[in-house]
Amino acid sequence: MCGIVGYIGPEDAAPILHKALLRLEYRGYDSAGVATLSNGRLYVKKDQGKIEEIHKRLNLDDLPGNVGIGHTRWATHGAPSKINAHPHTDCTETIAVVHNGVIENFIELRRELLDLDHSLISKTDTEIIAHLVEESIKRGAEPETAFLDAISRLRGSYAVAMIIASNPDAIYVARNEAPLAIGVGEGFNLVSSDANAFLEYTQKAVFLHNGEAAIIRRDGYRIIKLGTRSEVSRSPTLIPWAVSMSRKGEYEHYMLKEIYEQPNALRNVLHLQQIYVDLLAELIDRGRDIFLLGAGTSYNACMAGSYIFSKIARTSTYPVIASEFIDNYGSSISADTVILAVSQSGETADVLNALEYARLRAATILGITNTVGSTLTRISRAYIVQNSGPEIGVAATKTFTSQVLVLAQLALRLARLKGKLAQYEMDELYETLHSIPSIAEKVVNSTDGKMREIAENLMNSSSFFFLGRGISYSTALEARLKVMELSYIPSIAYPAGESKHGPISVIEKSYPVFFIVPRDESRKQNIGNIMEMKARGARIISVASEDDDEVRELSDYFVGMPDINPLLSPIIYAIPFQFLAYHLAVLKGYDPDKPRNLAKSVTVL
Ligand code: G6P
Secondary structure: OOEEEEEOOOOOOHHHHHHHHHHHHOOOEEEEEEEEEEEEEEEEEEEOOHHHHHHHOOOOOOOOEEEEEEEEEEOOOOOOOOOOOOEEEOOOOOOOOOEEEEEEHHHHHHHHHHOOOOOOOOOOOOOHHHHHHHHHHHOOOOHHHHHHHHHHHEEEEEEEEEEOOOOOOOEEEEEEOOOOOOEEEOOEEEEOOOHHHHOOOOOEEOOOOOOOEEEOOOOOOEEEOOOOOOOEEEOOOOOOOOOHHHHHOOOHHHHHHHHOOOHHHHHHHHHOHHHHHHHHHHHHHHEEEEEEEEEEHHHHHHHHHHHHHHHOOOOOOEEEHHHHHHHHHHOOOOOOOOEEEEEOOOOOOOHHHHOOOOHHOEEEEEEOOOOOOOHHHHHOOEEOOOOOOOOOOOOOOHHHHHHHHHHHHHHHHHHHOOOOOOHHHHHHHHHHHHHHHHHHHHHHHHHHHHHHHHHHHHOOOOOOEEEEOOOOHHHHHHHHHHHHHHHHEEEEEHHHHHHHHHHHHHHHOOOOEEEEEEEOOOHHHHHHHHHHHHHOOOOEEEEEEEOOOOHHHHOOOOEOOOOOOOHHHHHHHHHEEEEHHHHHHHHHHOOOOOOOOOOOOOOOO
């Protein structure tokens, strides 16, 4: 949801900013721009389009100066266009600002600035920041005070970076409810929405908190609380991710690389620090109402998690879409409520908003995230970092399967705590958990080609149906989400049993229906649903146990899966659908890493 970046040091800033922006492109890619300072002048290049398209037209590396800021955009206020692209400047064209977030009181501030004869040329909320700073400077303020004053007037969410020609020795930044990390180097510093963008230069990161600003210079940084203007001292955290993890390597797309990385990502998840797993399990155990909260793919992981908690730990949990949480459950939250939030980025605004609401009502907040230092880690009483490494493809793949494996481990720990399982059941489940990475390896290697073939045959379909029962309903939801967001083909996911209560009316000859049928207690009923669909002419594509000859015979396409405890099946059964979505996108000529209108980290409500 927009990526911002800044550099100050001995090197030319523009090529560094350009490279860092490419790593942030997953956050938005409808327009981009860079601004630098040299010899008392501000230089800006920006345009509509993806970064490399703009670079071809404008050469983003060719701006002078050793200090600069950059931005890649996901439009909120104002359509994607050159004028609305960041950086935005003031009337004197000496101040440049980039911003991620939404300024809620921008209409009022804009009106005020227009009354003061500022000329505002874009439709964005961001542009006002440059003019607010300009106005303060006109009234005699120093750049630092002018910046802090301007930021203090903003309501809403923001991560902001500013440079100003009258002081080329600093980058001014601030954050509220949008992520911002300073990359601390030797004789240089960077700043970015995501530490991943600067890992190539430094693995030391300082994460700003809500309501903080920082003044970043070549040789240091000062963090300032916006409310009291007092200084805060904070030392850097070491980010363990290797740079190579965020490169595409031999793969054509990040998404494909990340699908293939799953066996290793799952292995990492089996080495969680046990004290944190214990702590989360204990805190869940104390709750009366337990919610699993997430958005997008992370919500689908919560849905799978709720089946796993119920079956393994005999504990009812409610999976909730984050943006629906307050309306649906807000009034019942109390100190007995436990919310386990699942968020890859740890920065999704819908998730953080729900958590803040619940926190103020004394609920216990727990988290599972892939991002060290994210807001979720700061507001959670206890959290687990899943260590899946950076995920650049906008569509979540390895982080989904790893989230489910974390949830399964938590459920197992809770079961032990509550004494719900016999020793032999615990041992069996433990063994199954540990066999997951090698099963995933087999599936990754065996289903890529098959799913490409199915994608070739079905790429012209106007719609798809995904059906599963029990925990496979969560797999159906995730399959639908992946396919729809990457191929732009409208799709339906339903619990198979419910499909006869309405959706079956859309079935006509050759309509493609995907069935997810691991060998579990609902298999027979699934076969009944396959028959119902076949009777109406549907084309059946089954992803089922490889030895299930009955389902094989009923299917037009059959994707065989290794034997697995059905409770962990979403981890394995999601994989062929990731390939399906990937191949559909590529075959249709779409970019699977950057589906239109989406962003990986959605930091607006
Ligand atoms: C966006 C992304 C999805 C992601 C969702 C939740 O919509 O496009 O891929 O699943 O946000 O993100 P989170 O970081 O909270 O898991």
